[in-house]
Amino acid sequence: MSIAVLGAGVMGSTLLAALVRSGHDPGDLVVSDRSSGRAEQVAAEHGTRAAASTAAVETADVVVLAVKPQDMAALIEEIHDHVRPHALVVSIAAAISTDYLERRLPEGTSVVRAMPNTPALVDQGMSGMSPGRHCTPEQLDQARALLESVGRVIVLDESHQDAVTAISGSGPAYIFYVVEAMIEAGVLLGLPRDTATELVVQTLYGAATMIRETGTHPTVLREQVSSPGGTSVAALRALEDHKVRAAFLTAMEAAARRSRELSPPAG
Template sequence: MYTVAVVGAGKIGEVLLSGLVKAGWPVDQIVATARRAERAEQLRERYGIRVLDNAAAVAAADVVAIAVKPQDAGALMAELGPQIPAGKLVVSLCAGLPTGFFSKWLAEGTPVVRVMTNTPALVDEAMTAISAGPHATAHHLGIAEELFSPLGRTIRVPESQQDAVTALSGSGPAYFYFLVEAMTDAGILLGLPRQVAHDLIVQTAIGSAIMLRDSGEHPVKLREAVTSPAGTTISAIRELENHGVRAAFLAALEAARDRAKEIADQAS
């Protein structure tokens, strides 16, 4: 196994730490950094890992996972870039930032892998997309998959698709929560208590997602199986189409993708 340094162990960095520990990664091969002393102590107590300063963490690691906010990445790489030798793998969890952003701070030939995961990692149900930078090989992608597979599923995509991934699955949980919120309000409008409406919707969402994943059927076919002629479901779907819900989702995801590109441009 490799020694992994999680630089900037905030929310997303802690998700990776937690996944590694739960997967049985030796705690003496996990190090982290944190801005505040109280946060560092919290991580030590929670996971039994070493929390070091940035330079010491990089020196101790075979794999350096950068988990800071995109707007903080430039200052961090200006500090750490010269300290990372070309043989070490750099894994970026910074949403929106291309591997080229990191390469300009690093020694020529340093492999960089770009990762986009999402918050269901907290319950080991993440969807994580992994992309190779110019100097990253299939071996480096395999290391990244080893790190993130304890958090859920992983998929390899070309880096050119990462902004779309950010829009679709990175931000995706928020769309589902928004939908559940709207359907809960509708249940209340129809006379159900809030908790009853919530429980009905959440379990329906879980069951539907498992059917979609495990059946291998196209979503249209599964939807048609619920949609009887002249029934309740088709009446509801007609209203969704009349209100442009499908078009709204297309526009929303385009906006999210465009914002991901803007973040990258602003950081460059």
């Protein structure tokens, strides 16, 4: 299966590297970018080929659109006459709907919309994936296998993609924000910064691993840490006093709303 990755930015190059690691023949992979130098650099790093976007899609069974949303219209216009019949097009651009792509690609083109996130860089990504009108079950499986090379994948109705963007797409930023704050608190309490960093990062990793491996609800896990009258309860009371839970809800609603605003009209 030949795959063309159009866009050699962070997510495009990450996916390309993961495909090579997962056993894809580098000869079947081609990367394109507006900057030919960038495409050649990424191709050289992973032993794949670099080509212009039109040449890349002419031989591709799967075309991955990994450009910024504002660059999508120009890219689609450029490759329109070169997409192979029965090719699968997978878009990982935020806020671009399958309807938008289907109206601009050749009639009947199979499209999948996906929202990965930056932990894909370490093969721990989370992607939400939605098929378009013409996508067959076999093609959906192809798209799933492609994205599983960088982490976990769920398939859901496209109407939920703004929520996916708000939760997992933007989610790493929230986690990094909390980690920053906890490290600063450690420094404020007199710890060396490297010590505070190690304590916070391992605590985060351990807590996330507990949730995944035990299957226990986070509320139960939180209660297990929170002894009556203890330190955790005192801290959680301060978080509630500052309405941190409400702030997170408001923040994610804002992210979902912004995702909707960024989505261009399909017509």
